[in-house]
Amino acid sequence: MDDLILRTVARVLVPLVQLCGLAIIAYGHVSPGGGFAGGTVLAAGFVLYALAFGQEALDRRLPERTARTAESLGAAWFAVLGLVGLAAGRNYLANVLPPGSPGRLLSGGIIALVTAGVGLKVAATMVTLFRRLMGGEGGERP
Amino acid sequence: MTPVFSALLALLIACAVVVACLKNIFQAVIVFAAYSLIMAVLWQLLGAPDVAITEAAVGAGVTSLLFFGTIAKTGGRPQ
Numbered sequence: 367m368d369d370l371i372l373r374t375v376a377r378v379l380v381p382l383v384q385l386c387g388l389a390i391i392a393y394g395h396v397s398p399g400g401g402f403a404g405g406t407v408l409a410a411g412f413v414l415y416a417l418a419f420g421q422e423a424l425d426r427r428l429p430e431r432t433a434r435t436a437e438s439l440g441a442a443w444f445a446v447l448g449l450v451g452l453a454a455g456r457n458y459l460a461n462v463l464p465p466g467s468p469g470r471l472l473s474g475g476i477i478a479l480v481t482a483g484v485g486l487k488v489a490a491t492m493v494t495l496f497r498r499l500m501g502g503e504g505g506e507r508p
Numbered sequence: 509m510t511p512v513f514s515a516l517l518a519l520l521i522a523c524a525v526v527v528a529c530l531k532n533i534f535q536a537v538i539v540f541a542a543y544s545l546i547m548a549v550l551w552q553l554l555g556a557p558d559v560a561i562t563e564a565a566v567g568a569g570v571t572s573l574l575f576f577g578t579i580a581k582t583g584g585r586p587q
Contacts, residue, residue, distance in 0.1 A: 390561065398557035406565040413573050492570055499577050 369418075376418030384411035391485035395474035401484025408485065409492030421500060430497060433490045440487025447480055513553055520546045537575040544568040 387408030394400035416424035451460030459476070466473030509517075523543035530536040544567030551560035 399561045400558070403558070403561040403565050406562070406570055410565065410569045410573070413570070417573070496570075496574065496577065499574060500581070 373418050376414055380411050380415050380418075383414065384408055387411060387485075387489070391481055392478075393471065394481035394485070395477040396469055396471065401481040402488050404481075405485040405488025406492055408489040409496070412489075412493045413496045416496065416500075421497070424493075424497075428493065430494070433493050433497070436486055437490035437494065440483045440485075440490065443483035443486070444480060447476060447483065451476075513550070516546055516550055516553070520550065533579055537572055537579065540575070541568045541572040544571070 384407075387404045387406075387410070389404075390399035390407055391401060391404030394404060412424060412428060415427065448459040450462055451458055454460065454462045456462075459480070461475040461477075463475035465475050471478075520543060523539055523546060527536050527539050527543060530539065544563055547567065548560045548564040551557070551563055
């Protein structure tokens with residue numbers, strides 16, 4: 367895959383796509399979107415990068431180890447945030463932060479933090495999925 | 509139903525039928541991406557922007573890429 371048009375477009379598009387994904391994750395609690403949708407867009411940026419510059423380039427930018435760690439971190443972050451609610455003497459995933467004013471970025475209490483964890487997990491999972499599919503038999507087994 | 513909504517619905521059904529009828533897998537995946545994109549617009553018109561974003565990102569984006577990857581791996585020859 368050595369296409370000049372693809373590489374030029376990808377160079378411009380990948381940062382925009384990933385920025386869009388991060389924005390969807392960050393604004394998940396005040397506007398449509400959230401962890402899953404934003405994480406998927408973020409991962410699509412990585413996949414586009416891999417398609418344009420080759421899987422080796424993606425391995426340099428985002429090693430498989432890092433992706434796997436990010437995946438576990440996202441899930442652990444979700445679980446720990448839930449336990450914070452239990453520690454406060456309420457339900458699992460209960461809100462322990464001030465709710466803030468509706469519609470602002472700093473609102474929704476714990477939801478924004480949960481969404482960030484979900485986004486990280488989904489993005490890393492999508493990239494790993496693509497890598498496993500394209501990696502072939504030579505890929506490292508988990 | 510507005511004319512735009514009806515036209516999109518007709519296009520959606522046409523895309524779905526074409527996906528099922530196409531013999532060339534590569535073309536089928538492209539039409540399937542178009543189906544997802546139309547579906548995303550329809551979700552938005554139905555007042556579900558959250559689902560629309562997910563449909564556009566997953567249906568038109570990641571699924572198509574994974575299908576293309578599979579075609580590249582298997583050669584994509586129709587049975």
